Amino acid sequence: MSEAAMEEAGEADAPAVYLQGIRRQYVQGAATLTILDEAELALWPGQSVALVAPSGSGKSTLLHIAGLLEHPDDGEVYIGGVPTTAMSDAERTQIRRTEIGFVYQSHRLLPEFSALENVMLPQMIRGLKRKEAAKRARELLAYLGLGERVTHRPAELSGGEQQRVAIARAVANAPRVLFADEPTGNLDPHTADHVFQALMQLVHATGVAMLIATHNMELADRMDRRVSIRDGQVIELT
Ligand code: ADP
């Protein structure tokens, strides 16, 4: 699909992400494991949503499908109102680069590169000039309190600083939605709080939609909305 056609197909008031009738099964020998079964979820721009569910219940699977990293067996994933399942791999990759940010439990930064370069890379892959990418990377890192750390390599940063660089990298291309898979799972409570605040700050400042898988109920309670996975479906928690 051309960019113009995608613009036209996407509704201005569409959810940032809409999962419709998502099914995902894993075949393990003779057994078939149904992880998601007609799962539905709409994420709205500027909304922070916690995904709280026990280990093994399908949180990562849901994030990977919503983030176009994995195909559902059935159902549709709309990004900004645009259906994605029939797209080519190249089209999906393009959407992943421009509309979707991902933060993992471990930072997954490139060890040979500085914080600045790690945040520049996704922008340059998208086609930005080095100078423009560096400018935005500097601004983002400063915004996340890392202005004095731009030349450090990941190994020269603390766990919380590494995660904040990973967050800057995830939003470097101003995505429509940010997915975070247990982003504070490896951090002590104080550092986890700092990283969480960085995520919330970005939601409020940019209007990005955010879905965070977390076991931390205290953090979940500070978000706009809480959902879980039960019997393969997404349910609202009150
Ligand atoms: P969570 O993130 O909530 O811990 P996951 O989405 O990682 O859960 O996994 C959900 C279930 O699916 C688990 O039982 C897991 O073992 C299974 N699973 C995940 N990925 C695969 C895979 N590639 N092949 C087979 N089973 C998988």
Ligand code: MG
């Ligand atoms: Mg997981």
